[in-house]
Amino acid sequence: MIRKLSYSYRTFLLTLFIGGILFVSGTQQLHAQAVIGARELALGEASTALAGTNWSMFGNPALMPEDQPSVSFFGVRYYGFAEITDMAVSVTYPTKFGVLGAGAHRYGFDLFSENRLRAGYKNSFMGFHYGVILNYSHVTQAIDNGSAGALGVDVGVAAPVLDHLWIGAKATNINQPEYGSRNGEKLPRDLSVGISYQIADLALITSDVYKDINFPLAYRAGVEVKIVEALVGRAGITTNPQTFTAGFGYSSDRWGANVAVQRHENKVLGFSPAIDFQINW
Amino acid sequence: MQKTILFISLVFAIPIVAFGQQQDSTQSQVEEDIEEALEVFDPQSSDMSPEQLTEFLQELAANPVNINNAGINTLLRVPGLNLKTARAIIDYRDNQKPFESVNELQEVSGIGRVTLEKVRPYVTPGSGLELGKNLYTDLRYWTNDGRFQAFSRVQTDLQQAEGYKKRPEEGGYVGNRVKYYQRFGYQSDHVSVNLTQEKDPGEQLVSPVKFDHRSWHIALQDNGKLQMLVGGDYGLAFGQGLVIWSGYSFGKGSDVIGAVNRSGQGIDPYTSAQETNFYRGVAATYGGKLQFTGFYSNRQRSASEISNDTTRSPGTDGYHRTINELLQEKNLGQQLYGGHIQMELPFGLIGATGYQVEYDKVIAASDRTYAQFDFEGRTNSTFGADYTFLFGPAVVFGEAARSQNGGMGVISGIETSIGDNTEMSLAYRNYQKEFQSILGNGFGEVSGQPKNEEGIYLGLQHTIGDRVTVNAYIDQFRFPSARFGTNQPTQGYDWLGKVNVEFNDDLSFYVQLRSEIEDDEYRALDSFGRQIRKLGKARRSTYRANVEYWVNPKVRLRTRGELVQSQQAGENLEFGYLIYQDLRLQFNEKLQLDTRITMFDTESFATRVYQFENDLLYVFASQALYNTGQRMYALLNYEPTSYLEFWAKFGITIFEDEQVIGSGLNQIQGDKRSEVGIQARLKF
Numbered sequence: 001m002i003r004k005l006s007y008s009y010r011t012f013l014l015t016l017f018i019g020g021i022l023f024v025s026g027t028q029q030l031h032a033q034a035v036i037g038a039r040e041l042a043l044g045e046a047s048t049a050l051a052g053t054n055w056s057m058f059g060n061p062a063l064m065p066e067d068q069p070s071v072s073f074f075g076v077r078y079y080g081f082a083e084i085t086d087m088a089v090s091v092t093y094p095t096k097f098g099v100l101g102a103g104a105h106r107y108g109f110d111l112f113s114e115n116r117l118r119a120g121y122k123n124s125f126m127g128f129h130y131g132v133i134l135n136y137s138h139v140t141q142a143i144d145n146g147s148a149g150a151l152g153v154d155v156g157v158a159a160p161v162l163d164h165l166w167i168g169a170k171a172t173n174i175n176q177p178e179y180g181s182r183n184g185e186k187l188p189r190d191l192s193v194g195i196s197y198q199i200a201d202l203a204l205i206t207s208d209v210y211k212d213i214n215f216p217l218a219y220r221a222g223v224e225v226k227i228v229e230a231l232v233g234r235a236g237i238t239t240n241p242q243t244f245t246a247g248f249g250y251s252s253d254r255w256g257a258n259v260a261v262q263r264h265e266n267k268v269l270g271f272s273p274a275i276d277f278q279i280n281w
Numbered sequence: 282m283q284k285t286i287l288f289i290s291l292v293f294a295i296p297i298v299a300f301g302q303q304q305d306s307t308q309s310q311v312e313e314d315i316e317e318a319l320e321v322f323d324p325q326s327s328d329m330s331p332e333q334l335t336e337f338l339q340e341l342a343a344n345p346v347n348i349n350n351a352g353i354n355t356l357l358r359v360p361g362l363n364l365k366t367a368r369a370i371i372d373y374r375d376n377q378k379p380f381e382s383v384n385e386l387q388e389v390s391g392i393g394r395v396t397l398e399k400v401r402p403y404v405t406p407g408s409g410l411e412l413g414k415n416l417y418t419d420l421r422y423w424t425n426d427g428r429f430q431a432f433s434r435v436q437t438d439l440q441q442a443e444g445y446k447k448r449p450e451e452g453g454y455v456g457n458r459v460k461y462y463q464r465f466g467y468q469s470d471h472v473s474v475n476l477t478q479e480k481d482p483g484e485q486l487v488s489p490v491k492f493d494h495r496s497w498h499i500a501l502q503d504n505g506k507l508q509m510l511v512g513g514d515y516g517l518a519f520g521q522g523l524v525i526w527s528g529y530s531f532g533k534g535s536d537v538i539g540a541v542n543r544s545g546q547g548i549d550p551y552t553s554a555q556e557t558n559f560y561r562g563v564a565a566t567y568g569g570k571l572q573f574t575g576f577y578s579n580r581q582r583s584a585s586e587i588s589n590d591t592t593r594s595p596g597t598d599g600y601h602r603t604i605n606e607l608l609q610e611k612n613l614g615q616q617l618y619g620g621h622i623q624m625e626l627p628f629g630l631i632g633a634t635g636y637q638v639e640y641d642k643v644i645a646a647s648d649r650t651y652a653q654f655d656f657e658g659r660t661n662s663t664f665g666a667d668y669t670f671l672f673g674p675a676v677v678f679g680e681a682a683r684s685q686n687g688g689m690g691v692i693s694g695i696e697t698s699i700g701d702n703t704e705m706s707l708a709y710r711n712y713q714k715e716f717q718s719i720l721g722n723g724f725g726e727v728s729g730q731p732k733n734e735e736g737i738y739l740g741l742q743h744t745i746g747d748r749v750t751v752n753a754y755i756d757q758f759r760f761p762s763a764r765f766g767t768n769q770p771t772q773g774y775d776w777l778g779k780v781n782v783e784f785n786d787d788l789s790f791y792v793q794l795r796s797e798i799e800d801d802e803y804r805a806l807d808s809f810g811r812q813i814r815k816l817g818k819a820r821r822s823t824y825r826a827n828v829e830y831w832v833n834p835k836v837r838l839r840t841r842g843e844l845v846q847s848q849q850a851g852e853n854l855e856f857g858y859l860i861y862q863d864l865r866l867q868f869n870e871k872l873q874l875d876t877r878i879t880m881f882d883t884e885s886f887a888t889r890v891y892q893f894e895n896d897l898l899y900v901f902a903s904q905a906l907y908n909t910g911q912r913m914y915a916l917l918n919y920e921p922t923s924y925l926e927f928w929a930k931f932g933i934t935i936f937e938d939e940q941v942i943g944s945g946l947n948q949i950q951g952d953k954r955s956e957v958g959i960q961a962r963l964k965f
Contacts, residue, residue: 213937
């Protein structure tokens with residue numbers, strides 16, 4: 001017991017140290033989470049073909065739910081640090097003319113933060129789902145007293161191949177926006193293609209191939225299994241970087257809640273807990 | 282950025298209109314054929330003309346061959362038909378009944394599902410009154426009506442390359458960076474008249490009627506025994522291409538049956554903007570079962586000059602963009618005459634071809650090792666004999682030829698079905714290193730002039746049920762003398778395997794593996810620090826997975842991933858890959874949009890990944906993507922009325938961590954390369 005305690009104490013110090021280095025030396029390297037949502041995170045971030053999720057405003061816009069309006073709240077605290085925290089809210093609202101969506105996202109803390117405001121539109125016909133998002137990103141760096149913003153465009157398509165087999169694809173910032181006029185720092189661009197399959201009432205399997213322009217190709221996969229009634233368990237993995245995630249979720253017609261915890265390949269970094277809460281009406 | 286946003290809003294703002302048209306499967310098949318053919322095409326090492334091939338297939342799809350009255354030669358133009366199946370079609374309509382639909386081709390012996398799908402875009406039984414006439418009157422009646430077409434096309438890169446920044450006197454380009462193309466053509470059952478004009482980027486446009494390149498012809502077709510009479514520009518393709526071949530040809534690809542057997546189409550009135558691959562003069566084919574063809578051509582070529590009376594072989598690019606290139610324009614006279622004789626026998630075709638070519642200057646080959654057997658002198662000639670025989674289910678074909686210096690080339694092969702579901706293609710070629718067939722283009726590892734190559738090719742196509750097709754080939758080859766880039770004999774092999782699964786009419790999937798391993802030289806240092814050349818193995822493999830899904834008759838999704846491995850001789854293994862998502866929206870019969878987003882990441886140019894793109898009609902677009910970046914394009918095709926059609930394309934490639942793209946005069950500053958093109962077609 002004592003040994004275990006001292007081990008975790010050492011780990012904590014090391015984490016603090018490395019986290020501190022990361023934080024001080026290059027805030028730019030600390031990208032905000034590309035995927036928002038505790039269910040999405042628990043499924044190894046493989047959400048490109050995940051049909052009808054409330055977090056499609058931050059994933060594949062073609063998959064915004066068409067049946068009922070929803071509002072969702074999300075938070076993740078990376079490696080347990082308050083300074084590197086994602087918080088997001090998303091609203092989707094079906095209308096006669098397609099689904100409208102809005103989202104807001106904040107990453108960081110008072111000295112460095114990245115804020116996103118998103119407006120989305122989705123429609124479908126004869127099984128073809130398509131969506132587009134306008135995204136305004138704004139970064140603020142209190143240390144240099146600098147800030148900059150840029151407007152990006154994300155697009156997504158999806159279609160059910162069979163009743164419960166979906167394929168999807170999405171691309172972000174296809175207009176190549178840049179922060180600031182002087183240094184021309186590009187916003188990240190990515191393309192992901194995915195597939196998801198719901199096996200009867202029992203399980204859901206989802207998988208993505210994800211390519212960020214500046215990083216190696218990554219695979220992402222997740223599985224969701226029904227435990228009892230509306231309670232499901234989830235597990236997922238990603239490569240590049242390698243992470244393992246697990247989580248639980250509860251959902252009803254009116255509301256839902258999910259928790260997830262992700263473990264990074266770098267063991268020192270440890271666990272990142274995430275939680276979300278959703279209301280439908 | 283504004284453009285992109287505009288394009289996005291175009292894509293998503295278009296209201297959803299009524300549905301119910303058929304998906305554009307014909308065009309898809311044509312694109313697939315072109316894609317298959319172009320995917321094996323490497324612009325770095327080939328002088329083949331992909332543009333001609335693209336144009337040929339598109340044109341053929343626009344004017345499909347009438348299976349109720351087309352002669353044997355016309356049927357042989359259709360990719361996927363060989364002498365045996367073409368004959369079987371004629372037998373069927375003569376002895377059974379005329380074709381009422383294309384599907385009825387499956388009743389013809391030797392034509393299965395795969396062949397049917399392959400030929401479908403290019404054949405028609407005729408329609409309406411025409412079909413009625415075919416059914417009730419003379420079958421040989423040729424039914425196409427007269428048609429006038431006019432094309433105009435403008436394409437340009439948006440970034441300015443170095444060549445346009447320099448003045449011509451400093452070695453820069455003399456013209457602007459726009460590419461213009463115009464074509465006027467009239468075609469009916471028996472007459473074809475055409476004028477094609479083109480100005481490449483960097484070339485001068487002296488006046489709106491004086492383009493850098495102009496090609497024209499007047500041709501009479503199918504007038505009784507006078508099969509063809511052309512004045513002006515024409516292409517020639519006989520036998521298996523060992524003597525003379527300036528037409529299109531498929532190389533080694535996933536389409537394994539029909540890859541080797543060429544079936545020369547004879548005289549082809551020329552309409553392409555490709556500037557070097559044609560003859561100018563007169564040519565005629567006369568006869569029935571026994572046909573005689575004669576041709577005479579006299580044209581000026583461009584070649585690098587060695588001295589006042591000596592040049593290299595004429596060039597193949599046709600560019601006249603710099604003062605140096607302009608000085609070489611039309612500096613070499615080329616005179617050609619020759620003929621072909623063909624006899625149709627109950628069991629096949631036999632033919633003989635010969636020509637003599639004369640230059641008004643002496644051609645001198647380079648003194649590099651690989652050029653030691655190349656043609657030198659002022660005159661050359663090549664003669665050859667070709668055959669195509671039918672033996673039961675098999676087609677046996679081949680050609681043997683001899684050039685003036687005594688060099689020989691031979692190819693022989695067999696295409697046959699083995700059982701109900703398997704087809705096989707087997708061919709042997711041996712082109713001696715001394716073989717100087719300078720106007721030929723035979724099947725082989727090296728495209729273009731057949732020389733210095735021996736090889737054996739085996740291709741198999743197997744269908745499992747209605748849904749699964751397996752294609753595979755292996756080709757072993759040997760170069761008895763130095764080939765381009767080496768100084769000694771080398772050898773190698775390549776193979777391909779492809780499995781295509783059609784889950785249903787809307788969803789298909791394939792995986793394709795392809796690999797080539799051949800000897801190559803590389804430079805190394807010996808133990809004394811001296812530079813030496815060593816022989817090593819070079820390997821390039823590609824692995825591809827492709828899914829295509831018609832969500833509904835208006836929407837097609839296509840997703841692809843492709844991985845390239847390359848290990849050049851003496852170097853380390855390198856990787857490259859791409860993934861793309863492609864979307865086609867068929868809004869209605871008149872409006873179609875193709876878009877694609879590609880991400881690519883390769884370690885080097887050697888691991889470049891090719892992607893075929895849809896483009897303006899008749900434009901060849903195979904992009905070699907290398908280093909790290911993203912490519913996007915959108916192509917709009919709009920046909921407001923039956924006589925007017927528009928195309929517009931915008932494409933952009935963004936590289937990561939690059940300050941310049943390209944090299945030499947084509948180098949551009951920055952990390953973006955983008956191009957636009959628009960085209961209009963009028964037809965009556």
